[in-house]
Amino acid sequence: MSAPKENLKARLARMGWMKTVASLLLLVVVYAWTSTSLDIKPSQFLDGSTWRAMADLTVRLGPFYRVNKCNDAHTAWGDDEPLAGKPNPKKVRAVCEQGRSQYLFYDDYWEDQKAFLKDMKDPLLDTFRMAIVGAFFGALLAIPFSLLAARNLVKWTPVYYTVRALLNLIRTVPDLVWAALLTGALGVGALPGVLALTIFSFGLNAKLLSESIETIDQGPLEAMKACGASWIQQVRYGVVPQVMPQFLAYSLYVLEIDVRASTVLGLVGAGGIGVLFNTQLTYGKWHRVGAIIVVMLVVVWVMDFVSTKVRERLI
Amino acid sequence: MTTARSTAPGPAPLSLWKRWAPTFWFLVVIAVVVWAMTGMKSYTVKWSEAWPSTVNIVKLMVRADWPYTPTLLAKLLETVQMALLGTLLASILAIPFGFLASRNMGKKLSGFGKMMLNAIRAFPEIILAIIFIKGVGPGPLAGIMAMGIHSIGMLGKLYAESVEAIDKGPTEAMLSVGANRIQQIWFGVVPQVLPEFSSYALYRFEINSRAATILGIVGAGGIGTDLIFAIQQRVWSRVGIILLGIIVVVTAIDLGSGWLRKKLV
Numbered sequence: 001m002s003a004p005k006e007n008l009k010a011r012l013a014r015m016g017w018m019k020t021v022a023s024l025l026l027l028v029v030v031y032a033w034t035s036t037s038l039d040i041k042p043s044q045f046l047d048g049s050t051w052r053a054m055a056d057l058t059v060r061l062g063p064f065y066r067v068n069k070c071n072d073a074h075t076a077w078g079d080d081e082p083l084a085g086k087p088n089p090k091k092v093r094a095v096c097e098q099g100r101s102q103y104l105f106y107d108d109y110w111e112d113q114k115a116f117l118k119d120m121k122d123p124l125l126d127t128f129r130m131a132i133v134g135a136f137f138g139a140l141l142a143i144p145f146s147l148l149a150a151r152n153l154v155k156w157t158p159v160y161y162t163v164r165a166l167l168n169l170i171r172t173v174p175d176l177v178w179a180a181l182l183t184g185a186l187g188v189g190a191l192p193g194v195l196a197l198t199i200f201s202f203g204l205n206a207k208l209l210s211e212s213i214e215t216i217d218q219g220p221l222e223a224m225k226a227c228g229a230s231w232i233q234q235v236r237y238g239v240v241p242q243v244m245p246q247f248l249a250y251s252l253y254v255l256e257i258d259v260r261a262s263t264v265l266g267l268v269g270a271g272g273i274g275v276l277f278n279t280q281l282t283y284g285k286w287h288r289v290g291a292i293i294v295v296m297l298v299v300v301w302v303m304d305f306v307s308t309k310v311r312e313r314l315i
Numbered sequence: 316m317t318t319a320r321s322t323a324p325g326p327a328p329l330s331l332w333k334r335w336a337p338t339f340w341f342l343v344v345i346a347v348v349v350w351a352m353t354g355m356k357s358y359t360v361k362w363s364e365a366w367p368s369t370v371n372i373v374k375l376m377v378r379a380d381w382p383y384t385p386t387l388l389a390k391l392l393e394t395v396q397m398a399l400l401g402t403l404l405a406s407i408l409a410i411p412f413g414f415l416a417s418r419n420m421g422k423k424l425s426g427f428g429k430m431m432l433n434a435i436r437a438f439p440e441i442i443l444a445i446i447f448i449k450g451v452g453p454g455p456l457a458g459i460m461a462m463g464i465h466s467i468g469m470l471g472k473l474y475a476e477s478v479e480a481i482d483k484g485p486t487e488a489m490l491s492v493g494a495n496r497i498q499q500i501w502f503g504v505v506p507q508v509l510p511e512f513s514s515y516a517l518y519r520f521e522i523n524s525r526a527a528t529i530l531g532i533v534g535a536g537g538i539g540t541d542l543i544f545a546i547q548q549r550v551w552s553r554v555g556i557i558l559l560g561i562i563v564v565v566t567a568i569d570l571g572s573g574w575l576r577k578k579l580v
Contacts, residue, residue, distance in 0.1 A: 023513070031403055034396040038455045038536075054450040129351035136348045172565040173558065176441070176529040177542065179552070184546035185369045190355050264439050268532060268543070271355075281445065297437045304437075 061108040061290030067095045067102055090141055105286060116288050120276060120295060127272035127299070130265070131258035134197025138258075139251040141202040146209035147235060152218065167210075167237060175261045178301035179270040190271030201254045208250045210245065216242045249314045256307040263296045363473030376555030383553055387538075387560045394537035395564065397455050398524040405523075406516035411473025413512075420478055420504070428475070438469025440526050442536040454538030461522050462530070470519055477511040478504065514579045517572045521552045524568045528561050 035041070044050065060066060065087050088107050095102045106112065147153055149163040178199050182192035221238040229237070266274020273292060278286040339391035415421045416428030451457050486503035494502070531539020538557060547555040 005549070027403065028400055034400045034403075038393065038396055038459075040398065040456050040459070044451065044456055050450050054446070057446060057449045106537050121385065126355060129355045132351040133355070136344070136351075145483075169562060169568070172525075172562045172569075174529045175556070176532060177539075177561070180543055181558075182530060185372050186365050194355070235575050260439065264441050265409060267441060277442075278504075293438075293442060296439070296442070297434075300437045301433075 011239040019089070038190060056300045057286070059103055063106050063287055063295065064103040065106060065287070066276055067092050067104055112287075113291055116291060120292065122275065122277045123185040123266070123271075124295065125300070127262045127266075127274075128259065130190055130193045130197055130272055131255060131262045133194050134262070135201045135251060135255035135258045138201025138254060139205050139247075141198070142205035142209055143247075146206045146213060147239070148215040149206060149210035150212055152216070152221075153231075153235065153239070155288065164210075167203055167206050170199060171207060175200040176265065176268060179265045180268040185268045188269040188271075193262060193265045193270030193272060195266065197258050200261065204248055204257070205254050208253075209247055211244045212243050212250075213239060245314050249311045252307050252311055252314070256303050259303045260300055263299065316554060347539030368469075372551050373501055375551035376558070378552050379559060380550070383556055385390040386541075387556060390538045390541055391560050391564050393455060394531075395524060395538075395568070397458050397530070397537050398458045398527040399460065401459045401527070402466060402516055402520040402523050404459065404463030405470055405519065406462065406512070409470035410466055410512070412471035413478055416471055416475035417478035420500075421475075421485075425475075429472070432468050432471040432475075434468075435464065436472070438465060440465045440529065443535055444530050445533050448534055453534035453536075458527060458530040458535030461535060462526060465526075466519050466523060467531075469522075470515055473506070473515045474497065474512060477508050477515070494499060508580050514576045515570040517576050517579070521569055521572050525551045525565055528565070 025068060027240075056066065063229050067087070087104065088161075091104055095104065113120045145163055145167065148159055149167055151160060154163075175196055178196035179193055183193050186195075188194045220242075221234050224238055262272045262274075264274050264277075266272045266276065267278055269275065269278075273296065277289065277292045280292065363392060413430060414433060415424055416432055418425045421428050443465055444457055445461045448458040451460070474510050481504055485507070486499045489499050489503050526540075527539075529535045529539050531537040531541070532543045534540060542554065542561075543555045545551075545557060
């Protein structure tokens with residue numbers, strides 16, 4: 001009669017386009033489900049007022065301020081002498097009495113930014129300090145735990161699984177949540193930030209390090225075991241020389257991530273430049289917020305560049 | 316660097332610098348850490364008071380606020396949906412960036428594309444969320460847009476790398492039978508990169524589901540808002556159950572997406 005019946009798998013493989021259609025369908029379903037239950041319409045992405053508000057904000061992150069109402073806070077200050085980073089009342093009145101809405105340039109923009117840069121120095125250094133201390137203690141803590149979380153070094157599986165589970169547990173909680181929790185417990189300041197970063201970098205570093213310990217060459221370990229070396233001796237002379245370069249590279253990588261994280265930890269009150277960011281945000285000093293964002297970007301870029309270069313040399 | 320050891324039986328004795336370099340760098344690290352620890356402002360915690368209160372907080376957190384579960388589940392679902400939609404947005408927006416930044420497809424524009432991706436990546440999600448909140452108001456949309464934009468940076472970079480690694484054969488074969496550029500990309504490149512693209516998008520979904528839990532801290536929707544309110548009001552039993560929820564959801568997404576990614580590539 002006819003050819004033998006193809007099995008389902010072969011038929012599906014023949015119809016490769018079905019896969020594409022199925023995945024596209026899945027995407028549409030996901031989109032439809034999420035957007036309806038979150039009540040988000042595509043028009044909101046493209047809405048004119050959204051983008052007008054965004055554009056307005058972008059202008060105000062630069063050296064401009066907006067005047068639209070005469071009873072605005074700008075004129076309420078009422079000083080004839082414009083203070084640092086404040087709008088010029090005379091100009092504001094001139095614009096708003098004509099009933100127009102206009103962007104004006106801060107008269108003392110550069111002076112204000114220069115002065116603000118001085119204010120930024122301490123929080124910025126604090127940011128670096130928090131990241132350094134966090135990454136350092138995280139790395140120190142990671143050493144013993146990564147040894148315990150390596151399959152090839154720990155033969156007694158309960159220890160291995162417990163340590164693994166602990167590390168996974170630590171890593172599932174995001175850094176900002178750690179910071180928020182510790183600020184709640186210990187109060188506002190750099191210390192909760194340092195502790196949050198320590199916990200966070202410990203989880204990350206221990207995970208990376210334990211994985212590279214698991215891939216080491218077993219030869220030296222077995223040779224040493226055959227000569228009767230103790231566990232400590234095996235680790236000291238068999239494991240440490242093999243993973244040291246990776247450990248240093250990971251620590252640097254973690255430091256890089258910590259610097260990134262510590263710039264925003266201040267949003268929950270955990271010290272660093274984020275605290276300053278939050279203050280300027282609450283006061284609506286957008287040009288200063290813009291300056292902080294620029295500084296954050298520069299810091300992240302420099303850190304990225306330096307850490308990549310050093311890591312290239314290490315491995 | 317530090318593996319160099321003076322006692323090793325080598326043919327030539329190590330130079331003075333090589334012998335002392337590990338010690339030198341070790342001292343530099345210690346000096347930097349000491350500088351960092353001593354210079355830090357606002358070390359105002361009194362451990363004699365802070366430690367018992369921390370222990371007390373942990374005790375309260377363990378006594379989870381179970382009646383809160385229905386709200387928690389709704390909020391967690393919202394968080395996951397935010398992550399899904401944000402990832403969907405980013406994984407589509409990142410495709411043109413990926414092609415632009417790849418050396419074989421973007422040609423001369425590759426460097427420019429990579430620079431743009433780096434610039435996008437440098438903005439932390441939470442800062443973007445704050446900016447978008449000013450645009451669209453507090454709520455999940457701001458968070459989705461923040462994740463959607465921030466994720467382009469990483470996804471575009473990974474996409475570009477997988478586009479760079481494709482096999483030239485199919486494209487050249489099509490060129491030889493007279494296919495135009497669009498046809499070449501659609502039939503020669505897309506089938507090759509699609510599994511990797513979706514695998515990266517899934518990986519980014521894992522990261523975004525973590526990010527979505529914190530975006531609420533600044534008011535961009537999701538569980539973070541409830542978490543930060545509970546912490547500020549010191550309702551530790553509620554903090555405990557929210558943390559539990561975050562851990563369970565993130566772990567579940569990690570496992571599920573890891574399994575799916577193994578199937579894809």
